[in-house]
Every structure is written in structure tokens, then in C-alpha cells.
Amino acid sequence: MQLGVPIKATVNFVLPVIAANSMLYAINQIMTNTISITYTLKWRLKTDSNYQWSECGKLFNVCRGTIKKKVVNGGIPGYWIGRKFIPLSRLRSQLELIPKQKLPF
Numbered sequence: 001m002q003l004g005v006p007i008k009a010t011v012n013f014v015l016p017v018i019a020a021n022s023m024l025y026a027i028n029q030i031m032t033n034t035i036s037i038t039y040t041l042k043w044r045l046k047t048d049s050n051y052q053w054s055e056c057g058k059l060f061n062v063c064r065g066t067i068k069k070k071v072v073n074g075g076i077p078g079y080w081i082g083r084k085f086i087p088l089s090r091l092r093s094q095l096e097l098i099p100k101q102k103l104p105f
Contacts, residue, residue, distance in 0.1 A: 043095045051081055052098065 039054040041062075050063040059068040059079055068079055070088075078087035086094070 041098060044098050045081070046094055046096050048081065053095070 041052040042055050043053040045051045050061055052060050052062050061068055070077060070079060073085050076087045078085055
């Protein structure tokens with residue numbers, strides 16, 4: 001071996017199959033699937049218009065965008081609206097149809 005003569009070396013990098021699969025898994029984790037459900041709101045409370053019911057009977061808090069669950073309190077079914085419990089027997093008298101808005105176009 002002579003001094004002063006550089007040694008040439010080549011190194012080939014090959015990605016193992018595991019690394020390639022983990023990169024694809026990471027890319028798939030970034031992409032998410034979205035499901036949208038559209039409800040038609042028909043009724044609302046006379047005292048608080050933020051709470052509205054759909055045609056299928058689900059209660060929505062429109063201000064927060066959440067679904068409120070029907071619960072049983074003391075053996076009586078109803079909803080917690082704000083800090084008040086409203087039983088289903090009194091709820092029907094407190095509901096009104098949502099008025100249709102006239103659009104200018």
C-alpha cells in the first residue's frame with residue numbers, strides 16, 4: 001500500500017422493506033376520513049332558541065354544536081337544559097316550530 005493514494009469506497013444504501021412500510025403507515029395516519037351527517041331541525045324551545053330538535057327526535061345545542069342525550073332523573077325521562085331538568089311531559093308545551101326565514105334571493 002502506498003502512502004498518499006486515496007482509497008475509493010462506495011456504499012449503497014437500500015431502504016429495508018420495514019422502513020418503507022412504516023413511512024406509508026405514517027402518511028396514512030396523517031390522512032383522516034370524515035363522515036358528515038345532515039339533520040333537518042324542526043322544533044325549538046320557546047324560552048331558549050339554542051336548543052333545537054331534529055325531525056328524528058334528537059336534541060341539539062346549536063350554540064355549541066353538540067347532541068344532548070335524553071336521561072332519566074328520578075324515574076322520569078327528560079333533558080337537562082342548562083341547569084334545569086325538563087321532563088318530556090312538560091316539554092311538548094314549551095316547543096314551537098322553527099319559523100321559516102324569507103331570503104332575498
